Amino acid sequence: MSRPYQGIVELAGARPGPSLTVLAGIHGNELPGILALRRMMRRPPQLRRGRLTMLYGNPRAILLGRRQTEQNLNRLLRDDLTRSQRRSYEYERACLIRQYLDNSDLCLDLHASSTPGSPVFAITEKPAFPLLTRLPVRKVVTNIDPFEPGSTDGYMNSRGKLGICVECGFLGDADAADLAELCVWNLLDELDMIERLPTRISSLQFIQADNMLPRRKLELYTVTGIYKNRAKEFRLTRAYRDFQPVSPDEIIAKDGDLRVSFAYPFHVLFAQDRDRPGEECFLQLQKELKACPPLRPAPLPRGVWRPDCCRES
Numbered sequence: 446m447s448r449p450y451q452g453i454v455e456l457a458g459a460r461p462g463p464s465l466t467v468l469a470g471i472h473g474n475e476l477p478g479i480l481a482l483r484r485m486m487r488r489p490p491q492l493r494r495g496r497l498t499m500l501y502g503n504p505r506a507i508l509l510g511r512r513q514t515e516q517n518l519n520r521l522l523r524d525d526l527t528r529s530q531r532r533s534y535e536y537e538r539a540c541l542i543r544q545y546l547d548n549s550d551l552c553l554d555l556h557a558s559s560t561p562g563s564p565v566f567a568i569t570e571k572p573a574f575p576l577l578t579r580l581p582v583r584k585v586v587t588n589i590d591p592f593e594p595g596s597t598d599g600y601m602n603s604r605g606k607l608g609i610c611v612e613c614g615f616l617g618d619a620d621a622a623d624l625a626e627l628c629v630w631n632l633l634d635e636l637d638m639i640e641r642l643p644t645r646i647s648s649l650q651f652i653q654a655d656n657m658l659p660r661r662k663l664e665l666y667t668v669t670g671i672y673k674n675r676a677k678e679f680r681l682t683r684a685y686r687d688f689q690p691v692s693p694d695e696i697i698a699k700d701g702d703l704r705v706s707f708a709y710p711f712h713v714l715f716a717q718d719r720d721r722p723g724e725e726c727f728l729q730l731q732k733e734l735k736a737c738p739p740l741r742p743a744p745l746p747r748g749v750w751r752p753d754c755c756r757e758s
């Protein structure tokens with residue numbers, strides 16, 4: 446009997462090199478990454494060096510077309526979990542994923558936002574910035590780990606390795622799967638793990654040229670807070686786009702009878718209505734005033750991979 450989305454593809458090049466794990470479907474309803482990974486598993490790259498592992502995060506949720514079955518898998522890659530978290534199907538998956546991440550130098554985790562119109566952006570930390578050069582992202586979110594612990598990228602960060610989560614746009618965007626695939630191929634190329642990009646991907650790159658400017662500046666956002674609802678019913682006062690600025694005293698939502706507003710300005714991320722108390726309603730971001738300097742290609746060695754080669758001293 447075939448077991449959909451359970452397959453794991455592991456590839457090795459002839460020479461030693463970086464070990465990369467690519468994940469999609471950690472949230473089962475985020476189709477773009479899942480489609481991209483399926484294409485790549487069907488036509489896997491020829492590796493010249495290093496190791497590549499591709500796996501789906503949450504096969505059961507993918508089949509159901511739901512974000513999760515019992516627990517948010519992207520909060521379970523940590524040790525301080527509750528009993529009900531440990532009893533979930535997602536915990537089984539988290540344990541399996543950890544084994545692969547423990548054997549990897551870096552992880553690329555493909556997600557998509559449930560907010561329509563969301564741009565492509567990365568969630569990662571500074572050591573991985575040089576690797577963003579070839580990804581179609583202009584915005585980068587840092588410091589999410591203290592507020593949403595237990596993610597795949599957070600797990601890698603906690604191990605002193607590189608974790609990059611790419612939110613490939615709105616989960617219903619027509620070109621989001623292409624963007625997700627572009628991310629994987631370009632990262633493989635940047636890491637010198639493949640001879641050349643497939644023609645189809647090079648053309649995609651051309652179409653996405655606006656997002657791929659080699660010397661573009663990154664906009665940096667730091668997570669400074671998370672809002673969790675107290676009442677059962679949390680309702681936004683309007684649809685908030687990802688990164689939308691919120692003014693001081695602007696009423697962003699009603700948490701039961703409470704009007705939610707803050708005395709300071711911020712940018713909002715992943716804002717959504719909630720129906721159970723204590724859920725993640727939105728993240729607060731502060732935009733770094735000084736834009737990141739233009740990125741230059743990562744100074745990666747052509748020989749044996751050392752994960753600390755692209756870290757700042």
Ligand SMILES: [Zn+2]
Binds near residue numbers: 471556557
């Ligand atoms: Zn996700």
